[in-house]
Amino acid sequence: VLADPEGNEFCVIEPGNNFLAGTARIGALSSDGSQQVGHFWSEALGWPLVWDQDEETAIQSASGGSKISWGGPPWRAKTGKNRLHFDLAPDGDQAAEVGAQHIDLGQGDVSWVVLADPDGNEFCVLAPG
Amino acid sequence: VTLRWYTLVVDCQDVRKQAAWWAEALDWTVIHESDKECVIVPAWADDAYIEQTPWERVGPGMVFVPAAGGKPGKNRLHLDLAPHTSQDREAEIQRLERLGARRVDVGQPDDASWTVLADPEGNEFCVLSSRDS
Numbered sequence: 595v596l597a598d599p600e601g602n603e604f605c606v607i608e609p610g611n612n613f614l615a616g617t618a619r620i621g622a623l624s625s626d627g628s629q630q631v632g633h634f635w636s637e638a639l640g641w642p643l644v645w646d647q648d649e650e651t652a653i654q655s656a657s658g659g660s661k662i663s664w665g666g667p668p669w670r671a672k673t674g675k676n677r678l679h680f681d682l683a684p685d686g687d688q689a690a691e692v693g694a695q696h697i698d699l700g701q702g703d704v705s706w707v708v709l710a711d712p713d714g715n716e717f718c719v720l721a722p723g
Numbered sequence: 724v725t726l727r728w729y730t731l732v733v734d735c736q737d738v739r740k741q742a743a744w745w746a747e748a749l750d751w752t753v754i755h756e757s758d759k760e761c762v763i764v765p766a767w768a769d770d771a772y773i774e775q776t777p778w779e780r781v782g783p784g785m786v787f788v789p790a791a792g793g794k795p796g797k798n799r800l801h802l803d804l805a806p807h808t809s810q811d812r813e814a815e816i817q818r819l820e821r822l823g824a825r826r827v828d829v830g831q832p833d834d835a836s837w838t839v840l841a842d843p844e845g846n847e848f849c850v851l852s853s854r855d856s
Contacts, residue, residue, distance in 0.1 A: 621747070621805040621851055625730070638726055640779075657780045673735075675797035677846065682784065685727040685778065715799065720729060 620660045622652070626672075627664035629712045635662060638682070638694075638711075666675060672714055680717040681706070728783045730762075731802075733789030738842055742787045744843055748819055751785070761787045766844075794845050799831055802848040804838070808855040816840070816850055 625631075632651025637641050641662075645652035649666030694709035697716065701708050707719040736742040742761030746753050755762040764784040773781060788838050806812045816838055820826070824840040829847060837849045 616852065617794055620802055621854075622803040624801050624803050624849070626799040638749070639728055640726075641779050655780070657777075659780075670797060670799070672799060674792070675790075676799050677734040677794055678798055679732045680728055680783075681732055682726040688852040711829045718732070 604702070605695070607640075610683045620662040622650050625662065625664045626669035627651075627713050628669070629666060631711050631715070634694075634712050676715055678704075679715065681720055682717060683720050684722050727779050727781070729785045730786045731800075732786045732788060733846065736790075738789055741842070741844060742785075745787075747822055748824070748842075754784075759789065762847060769772075770843040784821060798847055801840045801846070803851050804848060805851045806853045808853045810853065812850070812853045819850070 596643070613649065629646070629649040632643065632646065635644065636651075636653045639653065639655070641653040641655050643651060644654045645663065650664065652661050652663035654661045655701070694711060694717075697708050697710045699708055699716065703710050706718045708716060708718055710716055731847045733741065733745075738758065738761045739756060742753055742756065742763055744758055745751065751763040752766045753763050762784055763781070768781070768784075768839075806815045819840060823843040825841060827839050827841045827847060829839055831837070836852045839847060839849055841847050
């Protein structure tokens with residue numbers, strides 16, 4: 595981290611920066627989304643924030659693997675249900691409580707719970723087991 | 724860990740075709756196939772791997788499910804794929820194009836280091852610059 599003559603900090607990222615180092619062939623899942631939603635998913639999955647700057651966020655499991663990133667503003671308006679969504683599995687029979695909103699996509703009486711993150715992106719929490 | 728990212732669910736017009744396409748593109752394996760749901764996982768994620776890996780460290784698979792309705796604009800989530808530095812990146816992109824991917828313009832800069840493609844049903848994804856880790 596360096597500072598300009600007026601003391602504004604900035605970073606010089608080396609060429610070929612290693613943002614995706616240690617990820618597999620699927621390097622990342624990139625998303626339109628807010629900083630708030632990055633923080634939400636960091637909490638929900640227990641994955642540390644590996645990037646949090648200018649409202650851009652990225653998270654990665656402490657054990658490595660694919661990152662998930664959100665680009666911050668400006669983002670496109672969400673139109674209808676997302677065509678890609680996460681299914682999450684709870685650990686053992688522990689009830690999942692991530693502070694997300696329950697939503698009705700017409701799923702009816704099913705074993706999974708349909709929720710939406712703070713940006714309205716749909717996701718499911720599967721039944722334990 | 725509260726929750727494990729178990730899988731990425733993809734809405735499809737044709738679940739079998741889409742599952743087969745992504746399995747071929749990623750060199751993954753189809754482990755379940757029906758008209759209602761097709762599942763693919765990395766070819767290396769066999770029973771032995773699952774058994775010896777802590778629950779929360781097993782990465783996600785992909786599930787393809789039927790969905791009514793078309794695709795409204797650019798997807799809000801997309802996959803970023805990365806070739807290894809030992810691979811011929813351009814040949815890898817051409818392989819995907821031969822499989823049925825096409826190059827799309829989502830407003831990326833002309834000098835972008837990544838290439839934006841779409842799968843046969845129009846879902847956008849990127850091939851990033853080559854990397855070795």
